[in-house]
Amino acid sequence: MATGNAKRQVTHNMGAMDTRPVKHLEFDGPLPQPTKDMDQIRADLDRAGYAIAAEVVSRDKAREMRDFLAAEIAREEAIDEERVRRFYTDNDDLNRRMSGCHLMNRERFFRDILEHEMPLQLTRELLGPQTLDESYLVHSYGANVTRPGSAQQGIHRDRSGAMPLSAGAAQTRFIWCLDDFVEANGATRMVPGSHRDTEPQSWAVQYESVPAEAPAGSVLIYTDLLLHGTGANTSTDLERAGVIVGYCPPWWKPMINFPMTIDPEVMKGSSKVLRQILGYSSVSVGFDEPWTYAPDAVKDLIVPPEMEW
Numbered sequence: 001m002a003t004g005n006a007k008r009q010v011t012h013n014m015g016a017m018d019t020r021p022v023k024h025l026e027f028d029g030p031l032p033q034p035t036k037d038m039d040q041i042r043a044d045l046d047r048a049g050y051a052i053a054a055e056v057v058s059r060d061k062a063r064e065m066r067d068f069l070a071a072e073i074a075r076e077e078a079i080d081e082e083r084v085r086r087f088y089t090d091n092d093d094l095n096r097r098m099s100g101c102h103l104m105n106r107e108r109f110f111r112d113i114l115e116h117e118m119p120l121q122l123t124r125e126l127l128g129p130q131t132l133d134e135s136y137l138v139h140s141y142g143a144n145v146t147r148p149g150s151a152q153q154g155i156h157r158d159r160s161g162a163m164p165l166s167a168g169a170a171q172t173r174f175i176w177c178l179d180d181f182v183e184a185n186g187a188t189r190m191v192p193g194s195h196r197d198t199e200p201q202s203w204a205v206q207y208e209s210v211p212a213e214a215p216a217g218s219v220l221i222y223t224d225l226l227l228h229g230t231g232a233n234t235s236t237d238l239e240r241a242g243v244i245v246g247y248c249p250p251w252w253k254p255m256i257n258f259p260m261t262i263d264p265e266v267m268k269g270s271s272k273v274l275r276q277i278l279g280y281s282s283v284s285v286g287f288d289e290p291w292t293y294a295p296d297a298v299k300d301l302i303v304p305p306e307m308e309w
């Protein structure tokens with residue numbers, strides 16, 4: 001079983017043979033464009049359900065990170081391809097995925113982006129105040145690299161279908177673009193305006209969507225209310241690397257148990273904020289449940305949960 005591939009997703013009929021009825025876009029007005037203006041980002045999130053933050057890191061930095069990621073994927077692939085392909089939400093074997101833990105254990109930048117001011121500030125604004133002001137948590141973290149010929153992912157929400165949309169956003173989502181995202185290499189497809197839907201997502205319809213095109217170094221921002229999915233890579237020679245981070249409230253279960261999956265050595269000297277968002281607290285909703293059986297190296301990293309950012 002590939003890492004992360006606990007369950008295989010039913011394939012949802014993409015492409016020319018897809019006979020499902022099309023749900024056309026019901027969105028008026030301009031689509032979000034890359035911008036450095038935080039107020040524009042807030043307005044795009046409100047209106048379209050997603051926004052594109054420009055130049056969050058330099059093009060050179062994005063390239064450096066992209067090269068690091070490519071080398072790590074090649075290294076893992078050489079041991080066993082199953083480690084980095086066909087995660088259950090992908091429709092074929094072409095794309096490559098890698099856990100953020102793996103990257104974080106090896107390269108500081110992949111720890112630093114988690115506590116970048118822009119996602120933390122927007123998470124605070126979009127998810128709102130929390131009980132006892134406990135810190136938000138990193139919910140999920142991983143890289144997704146599309147390769148030429150790979151199929152489009154089923155359009156979906158990053159949220160349980162059982163949770164009513166009326167409950168509001170439970171997660172903020174950030175895709176760090178390490179390559180230029182263009183339609184041909186599988187730029188993430190968005191359904192603008194779908195954050196205001198009242199109907200749950202259905203696998204029985206084809207959602208009309210638009211590509212979120214963005215230069216390397218940008219960050220795509222949305223919440224778990226927005227319909228979206230990885231685009232098909234129709235190019236013959238372009239890859240598209242994105243690193244996806246989700247943040248959730250402190251009472252939500254993160255997808256990754258970070259204190260058990262991060263090397264305590266790399267966390268030594270890390271900020272209180274980074275430890276808080278990675279869940280290095282034994283207190284939740286005000287209750288302390290001491291980590292009696294955790295290794296000392298992990299216990300030494302424990303911090304109180306109250307947000308300071």
Ligand SMILES: O=C(O)CCC(=O)C(=O)O
Binds near residue numbers: 089158188229230231
């Ligand atoms: O990589 C992308 O473009 C989006 C991936 C995605 O939506 C997911 O894996 O949930």
Ligand SMILES: [Fe+2]
Binds near residue numbers: 156157158228229
């Ligand atoms: Fe998604």
